[in-house]
Amino acid sequence: MIKNFFDSLNVSYKEDISLKNYNTYRVNTICKFLVFPKTIEELKLVLDYLRENNIKYYILGNGSNVILSMDYYDGVMIKLDNFNSVIYKDNLVTAGAGYSLIKLSLDTIEKGFSGMEFSAGIPGAVGASVAMNAGAYNSDISEILKEVTVLTPDNEVKIMKNSELEYAYRSSFLKRNKKYIVLDATFELQKGNSEEMKELVEERKQKRIASQPLDMPNAGSVFRNPEGGYAGALIEEANLKGYNINGAEVSTKHANFIVNKNGATGKDIISLIEKIQKEIKEKYNIELKLEQIIVR
Numbered sequence: 001m002i003k004n005f006f007d008s009l010n011v012s013y014k015e016d017i018s019l020k021n022y023n024t025y026r027v028n029t030i031c032k033f034l035v036f037p038k039t040i041e042e043l044k045l046v047l048d049y050l051r052e053n054n055i056k057y058y059i060l061g062n063g064s065n066v067i068l069s070m071d072y073y074d075g076v077m078i079k080l081d082n083f084n085s086v087i088y089k090d091n092l093v094t095a096g097a098g099y100s101l102i103k104l105s106l107d108t109i110e111k112g113f114s115g116m117e118f119s120a121g122i123p124g125a126v127g128a129s130v131a132m133n134a135g136a137y138n139s140d141i142s143e144i145l146k147e148v149t150v151l152t153p154d155n156e157v158k159i160m161k162n163s164e165l166e167y168a169y170r171s172s173f174l175k176r177n178k179k180y181i182v183l184d185a186t187f188e189l190q191k192g193n194s195e196e197m198k199e200l201v202e203e204r205k206q207k208r209i210a211s212q213p214l215d216m217p218n219a220g221s222v223f224r225n226p227e228g229g230y231a232g233a234l235i236e237e238a239n240l241k242g243y244n245i246n247g248a249e250v251s252t253k254h255a256n257f258i259v260n261k262n263g264a265t266g267k268d269i270i271s272l273i274e275k276i277q278k279e280i281k282e283k284y285n286i287e288l289k290l291e292q293i294i295v296r
């Protein structure tokens with residue numbers, strides 16, 4: 001029994017828990033087990049057990065880029081919140097996979113390091129953000145990442161250099177190869193002026209507050225911008241702002257955001273996405289590609 005296994009390992013876990021507070025859409029999926037390994041060894045043992053027993057699992061970061069599509073997740077969600085160390089060495093900073101990217105960005109700015117300013121508004125964890133190649137303002141993680149420590153599909157700890165990670169726009173080897181798990185990441189930064197960086201971050205924050213529905217549950221941009229255009233502009237032109245399916249609504253503030261206005265499920269969000277894709281295809285013959293990840 002999985003519970004006996006978790007108990008014997010003394011690993012921290014929750015059973016039949018709502019994931020509402022673990023995804024930024026605030027979708028109320030119930031998860032059979034949510035587990036919080038404390039060490040690499042514990043993580044390895046958990047993965048061995050799950051794989052041997054054919055139990056499905058998912059590595060969940062801050063849940064700020066996922067759509068939980070099911071009412072009940074009959075498996076194990078693994079959270080690396082305890083992988084939260086931060087170590088500075090000269091101009092290098094190594095952060096655990098569970099550490100908040102926003103916090104890391106602000107910490108480095110405070111210490112007078114430049115490079116992470118772009119990430120001060122991205123509410124992800126370091127591990128997922130490295131895999132997703134998160135970015136903003138024409139910069140992304142791949143520009144500052146030196147190397148990552150990963151757990152390979154064979155449960156081996158390995159260091160992978162930036163050049164091995166096949167980085168491209170919001171994409172990487174790690175995103176495509178889901179059995180690799182980021183344990184920590186080392187970023188290479190430059191000396192910078194804290195005060196100037198703080199001003200820049202504050203200015204951008206105010207712009208985001210003015211243009212994005214940050215006061216409502218959402219998971220960032222829904223679609224990638226199609227070549228030469230903006231997904232939000234197309235959706236707005238198609239008169240879909242405010243379109244609502246069971247509480248999932250195209251934001252009236254920014255059309256490339258879907259907000260969970262009133263108890264929407266993952267299925268409602270996906271229905272709305274499909275509706276938008278259909279309309280945009282019919283009206284403009286453009287296929288909008290999803291930026292968010294559907295967890296099935």
Ligand SMILES: Cc1cc2nc3c(=O)[nH]c(=O)nc-3n(C[C@H](O)[C@H](O)[C@H](O)COP(=O)(O)OP(=O)(O)OC[C@H]3O[C@@H](n4cnc5c(N)ncnc54)[C@H](O)[C@@H]3O)c2cc1C
Nearest residue numbers: 061062063064065066124125127128129134135182219220
């Ligand atoms: C208000 C708002 C604004 C946003 N702005 C931006 C933006 O400007 N730029 C941008 O790029 N994104 C943005 N996002 C999206 C999101 O924050 C980023 O994609 C972020 O990097 C996702 O991190 P997460 O920890 O929430 O990942 P999750 O959503 O939890 O997971 C994303 C994927 O990463 C995988 N994953 C999780 N942990 C690991 C790990 N340790 N190793 C390997 N894979 C892992 C998951 O399995 C999943 O496939 C925004 C989101 C919101 C809500």
